[in-house]
Amino acid sequence: MKKYFSFIITLLLIINTDIFSSDAVSCGSSDIHVFDPIGNKAVTSFDNESPMIALTFDDGPSDRATDEILDVLEKYNARATFFVLGSNVEKYEDKLERAVRLKCEIGNHTYDHKKLSKLTEKEIEYQIKSTEDSIFKACGIVPELIRPPYGIHNSKTMKICNSPVILWSVDTLDWKNRDPYAIVDTVLSKASAGDIILMHDIYPTTAEACRTIIPKLISMGFQLVTVSELMSARGYTVVSGQAVVSVR
Ligand code: NI
Numbered sequence: 001m002k003k004y005f006s007f008i009i010t011l012l013l014i015i016n017t018d019i020f021s022s023d024a025v026s027c028g029s030s031d032i033h034v035f036d037p038i039g040n041k042a043v044t045s046f047d048n049e050s051p052m053i054a055l056t057f058d059d060g061p062s063d064r065a066t067d068e069i070l071d072v073l074e075k076y077n078a079r080a081t082f083f084v085l086g087s088n089v090e091k092y093e094d095k096l097e098r099a100v101r102l103k104c105e106i107g108n109h110t111y112d113h114k115k116l117s118k119l120t121e122k123e124i125e126y127q128i129k130s131t132e133d134s135i136f137k138a139c140g141i142v143p144e145l146i147r148p149p150y151g152i153h154n155s156k157t158m159k160i161c162n163s164p165v166i167l168w169s170v171d172t173l174d175w176k177n178r179d180p181y182a183i184v185d186t187v188l189s190k191a192s193a194g195d196i197i198l199m200h201d202i203y204p205t206t207a208e209a210c211r212t213i214i215p216k217l218i219s220m221g222f223q224l225v226t227v228s229e230l231m232s233a234r235g236y237t238v239v240s241g242q243a244v245v246s247v248r
Contacts, residue, residue, distance in 0.1 A: 046233070051193030052223045054230045054247075055080040055214075056168065058109055058147060060201035061088050061095035068207035070098055072214045078224035079104050082201065083147040083166075086111035086131030093138035100139040105226035107145040107166060108132060116148050116157040124160045145227060153243065164238035166227050168198035169246035174206045183209035188216060194234070194248035196227060 046052075060066045061084060073080055082099050084106060089096055100106060110116065110127040111134075119127065128146065135143055146163040153165050170190045172183045183206060187197060199206050217224060231238060234247045 046223050046225070046229075048233045050223055051221060052225045052230050052233060053191055053193065053217060054196045054225055054227045055199065055210075056083060056107075056147070056166070056196055056227065057081070057199050057201035057206075058083045059088070059113065060084055061092035061099070062202040063092065063095075064202055064204055065207040066092065066095045066201045067098070068204070069201050069210050070095070070102060070104075072207075072210045073104065073224075074102055076214050076218055076224075078214050078218065079226050079229070080224065081105040081107055081145070081166075081227045083107040083109035083145075084131070084135065085109050085113055086127075086134040089131070089134040089138050096135065096138040100141060103226075105145070105228055106135055106139065106141055106143050107147055107227070108135070108143040108163070109147050110149055113149045115150060115152050116161075117152050117154050121156075121160055124157055128161055128163075158241050158243075162240045164240060165243040166196065167243055167245045169195045170197045172197065172199050172206075172209075174199050174203055174209070178203060178205045180205045180209040180212070184212045184216075187213050191217065191222075193222070194230070194246050196230070196244070196246050 057069060057080060060082060069080070079102070082096075082104055084096065096106065108128060108131045111130045112127075114127060116124050116127065132142060135141060144163060145166045146161050147166050148157065148161070151167050158165060170187065172186045174183050177183065183199070187209075191197060201207070214224065225233070230247050231244070236247060238244055
């Protein structure tokens, strides 16, 4: 493991019976394409040495915030990761397709947001597989990452999901405060390089906050990349059974 010590990947500790992760980490090469936020033009690679942040949006797509957030990402040539619900993908395939066109990443957030730890093996399989199918039908992509609802996972659910579990290091609590000023303040005061930031693209207040957050983070020198790009840039390929909260 010593060769990985130049970077730190933060893993969840086993604190209670519902939360589990192993610490398996493997090094991976990257073929990364991202937009240059300074020159505002497309480039084929970004500066691995410069700070990066991964914005993530859960529970969509929706007709309340997804397009508004994509508008801001598009305007500033930034990217984000959307952890979508299969039930919403079926309603808003066009929004998912647009996110993919803008080089955003799509992750699996289950079909209808149940606590996986409360489900049977078959029910968990359905939650994951039906969402994969919905995503593939909408945009031709098979998601590689999973974020379980509420971040709740254990050894059983991890095994069945058979994907890396992506959690977060900065929680905006946007679902609770519904306050764009509070969301902006949380992100700008807490976010640092390697953070994975949790928001939800189902609240207009979150979309409003993004109109400030995205240009401000870019002006602070952060490259806004997808979760997979963040991990690749730092030389990590996460494996199934691993939970990631940030990549530094
Ligand atoms: Ni959720």
